[in-house]
Amino acid sequence: MNRLSWFNAVSLTLGFAFLYIPMIILVTYSFNESKLVTVWAGFSTKWYGELMGNEAFLSAAWTTLKVAVASSTMATVLGTMAAYILVRAGRFPGRTLFSGMIYAPLVMPEVITGLSLLLLFIGVGLDRGVTTIVLAHTTFTMCYVSVVVSSRLATFDQSLEEAALDLGCSRAEAFRLVTLPIIAPAVISGWLLAFTLSLDDLVIASFTTGPSATTLPIKIFSAVRLGVSPEINALSTIMIGIVTVGVITASLITKQNMVRQRRDEQAAARTQ
Amino acid sequence: MAVKVFAPWDNPDEKPLIRFENVTKKFGDFVAIDNLTLDIFEREFFALLGPSGCGKTTMMRLLAGFEAPTSGKIELGGQNIVPVPPNKRAVNMMFQSYALFPHLTVWENIAFGLKREGMEKDKLNARVEQMLKLTRLERFAKRKPHQISGGQRQRVALARSLAKAPKLLLLDEPLGALDKKLREATQFELMDIQEKTGTTFVIVTHDQEEAMTVASRVAVMDEGQIIQVATPDRIYETPNSVYVADFIGDVNIVEGKAAPLEENQVRIDWAEGQPPLVCTATQPFDPGQTCYLAIRPEKVMITAERPEGADNAVQGKIHDIAYLGNISTYHVQLSNGTIIKAQSANTRRIARRSFTWEDPVWLSWTATAGVLLAR
Ligand SMILES: Nc1ncnc2c1ncn2[C@@H]1O[C@H](COP(=O)(O)OP(=O)(O)O)[C@@H](O)[C@H]1O
Ligand SMILES: [Mg+2]
Numbered sequence: 171m172n173r174l175s176w177f178n179a180v181s182l183t184l185g186f187a188f189l190y191i192p193m194i195i196l197v198t199y200s201f202n203e204s205k206l207v208t209v210w211a212g213f214s215t216k217w218y219g220e221l222m223g224n225e226a227f228l229s230a231a232w233t234t235l236k237v238a239v240a241s242s243t244m245a246t247v248l249g250t251m252a253a254y255i256l257v258r259a260g261r262f263p264g265r266t267l268f269s270g271m272i273y274a275p276l277v278m279p280e281v282i283t284g285l286s287l288l289l290l291f292i293g294v295g296l297d298r299g300v301t302t303i304v305l306a307h308t309t310f311t312m313c314y315v316s317v318v319v320s321s322r323l324a325t326f327d328q329s330l331e332e333a334a335l336d337l338g339c340s341r342a343e344a345f346r347l348v349t350l351p352i353i354a355p356a357v358i359s360g361w362l363l364a365f366t367l368s369l370d371d372l373v374i375a376s377f378t379t380g381p382s383a384t385t386l387p388i389k390i391f392s393a394v395r396l397g398v399s400p401e402i403n404a405l406s407t408i409m410i411g412i413v414t415v416g417v418i419t420a421s422l423i424t425k426q427n428m429v430r431q432r433r434d435e436q437a438a439a440r441t442q
Numbered sequence: 443m444a445v446k447v448f449a450p451w452d453n454p455d456e457k458p459l460i461r462f463e464n465v466t467k468k469f470g471d472f473v474a475i476d477n478l479t480l481d482i483f484e485r486e487f488f489a490l491l492g493p494s495g496c497g498k499t500t501m502m503r504l505l506a507g508f509e510a511p512t513s514g515k516i517e518l519g520g521q522n523i524v525p526v527p528p529n530k531r532a533v534n535m536m537f538q539s540y541a542l543f544p545h546l547t548v549w550e551n552i553a554f555g556l557k558r559e560g561m562e563k564d565k566l567n568a569r570v571e572q573m574l575k576l577t578r579l580e581r582f583a584k585r586k587p588h589q590i591s592g593g594q595r596q597r598v599a600l601a602r603s604l605a606k607a608p609k610l611l612l613l614d615e616p617l618g619a620l621d622k623k624l625r626e627a628t629q630f631e632l633m634d635i636q637e638k639t640g641t642t643f644v645i646v647t648h649d650q651e652e653a654m655t656v657a658s659r660v661a662v663m664d665e666g667q668i669i670q671v672a673t674p675d676r677i678y679e680t681p682n683s684v685y686v687a688d689f690i691g692d693v694n695i696v697e698g699k700a701a702p703l704e705e706n707q708v709r710i711d712w713a714e715g716q717p718p719l720v721c722t723a724t725q726p727f728d729p730g731q732t733c734y735l736a737i738r739p740e741k742v743m744i745t746a747e748r749p750e751g752a753d754n755a756v757q758g759k760i761h762d763i764a765y766l767g768n769i770s771t772y773h774v775q776l777s778n779g780t781i782i783k784a785q786s787a788n789t790r791r792i793a794r795r796s797f798t799w800e801d802p803v804w805l806s807w808t809a810t811a812g813v814l815l816a817r
Contacts, residue, residue, distance in 0.1 A: 327539060327541065329541040330541050330543060332508055332528070332535075332537070333542075333602075334554075335527075335528045336534055337529075337534070337554050337602070338529045338558035338559055343558070347554075351545045352544060
């Protein structure tokens with residue numbers, strides 16, 4: 171019944187090949203003994219060792235991590251606030267315009283976002299460096315957070331907040347004690363999304379960075395222009411590893427929550 | 443032994459707990475509450491009854507403070523509460539959807555309002571235990587809302603709204619989600635709790651039986667207006683309009699032209715070839731005025747022979763019989779096509795029932811059995 175037809179099997183194989191062959195090549199060659207990227211000369215982990223001794227890469231990695239944590243945290247706060255107000259405030263004049271304006275950066279070409287931010291930073295005389303990258307990343311990841319959070323808030327039962335007010339909470343307490351704990355999973359996945367976006371952003375970071383700050387994507391990109399080295403393959407493999415572990419963990423948590431909830435509900439139905 | 447009847451609404455010196463004074467609430471152009479004036483007294487179990495969309499929830503939300511009236515004044519204990527935000531009102535609400543906090547246990551849900559109040563720990567624990575006991579939820583204190591049944595959730599919602607001992611408890615269709623048996627049991631539980639705590643309850647329902655069972659007074663609403671406020675028995679026995687008569691229970695409505703006789707008696711000419719009807723009116727009617735005789739099926743006698751000396755008697759044949767176990771409702775078709783329902787108790791076994799389909803029968807009732815209405 172459920173056997174794959176040959177057509178489905180072929181499409182599936184092609185699709186997966188398209189998605190994963192480049193990555194498989196990259197991962198494989200990161201374990202290559204030879205310095206030449208295209209020639210296989212036996213298995214080795216020596217490039218990982220060399221990577222650990224490469225000061226430039228390590229400091230770029232550290233910068234990237236700082237930028238990603240700072241910008242995704244700020245983006246989460248701002249994006250959650252924006253989503254909350256757009257979903258909760260009901261209809262006010264200009265609501266459509268506002269929500270459109272929040273989502274516009276989603277489709278804005280990165281080059282333009284980067285350029286406009288660069289002009290702004292020059293205009294206000296801000297020294298380019300870690301601070302400017304953090305600000306820029308906050309700007310462009312905020313709308314992603316706000317999309318994730320507002321889709322959760324759209325199904326959030328508003329009477330829960332009213333119940334909190336009714337029981338003596340101020341609006342701020344109602345948000346902190348009731349709304350936030352309930353929408354927390356969406357806020358966390360918004361943060362994770364912003365974090366990964368910031369982690370691998372090249373375009374906007376290159377526009378807004380200065381000589382004092384180099385992020386990992388910038389470092390890799392400039393290194394590759396001098397030739398692909400197995401060291402970079404090793405670095406990229408580590409990044410793939412981190413992202414994979416993160417994504418799998420997040421989806422496992424979500425799934426476990428769902429399973430537990432369903433089991434509880436079935437148990438509740440039996441005790442009716 | 444003199445029993446003191448609870449009827450503060452009949453006492454002109456009694457101060458109401460809640461007073462709506464010409465309250466209007468508009469949503470844009472739509473008038474949800476239309477110039478409404480109403481008093482509700484302390485310790486009342488007041489029911490708002492009406493079809494869906496007539497403004498019942500809006501009334502509750504005005505009382506709880508989630509909506510502000512477009513015009514008019516709402517007083518609680520003599521104080522204008524319109525400017526008071528919901529978290530500062532001595533009013534609690536049990537939501538139609540229960541609105542239990544899913545991330546908190548039953549215990550924490552009930553304690554939520556008390557914690558906001560800053561109640562000290564020992565007192566708080568004692569109060570929560572008391573509420574759990576009152577609603578028989580002790581065993582479920584540590585569960586989350588999704589781990590208990592619908593009936594238990596509803597009791598948690600009740601316990602949570604009662605915990606702060608509000609002056610006024612608002613219940614918005616609290617029993618809507620329960621099946622009939624559980625609903626009836628809970629109605630009695632609610633009445634019991636209301637009596638024990640002495641809280642004033644305002645309950646919203648669209649179930650007339652529920653309103654009649656629990657309430658000290660019932661307000662029948664339609665399109666943002668209150669059509670009648672009275673005790674359940676008066677609403678049933680002396681409705682002030684066809685709308686109310688029709689909304690509460692089963693009723694026959696006969697439309698006709700009034701012809702006043704002496705001593706409040708009114709003759710009703712209502713159909714060609716049918717004898718006029720006679721009714722004792724409680725309000726004056728002009729000759730020729732359109733009037734409606736509302737008569738409950740259980741007040742209509744059904745007999746095989748023409749009854750002697752009946753004020754009103756009409757002849758027809760049985761069109762349909764609804765057997766409801768303890769009672770049967772006969773739908774009798776008159777010669778002009780009108781159907782009149784008559785109800786009688788089934789004191790005999792069904793096999794020996796006296797009437798069956800197509801049987802010619804007489805329907806009769808006294809002049810005081812029905813209510814004559816102008817609208
Ligand atoms: N926030 C709102 N905005 C616009 N119309 C509303 C709003 N709340 C209620 N209404 C309208 O007011 C009327 C009364 O609603 P409601 O009080 O909820 O009725 P119900 O008696 O069924 O509880 C309905 O027609 C509803 O559509
Ligand atoms: Mg309602």
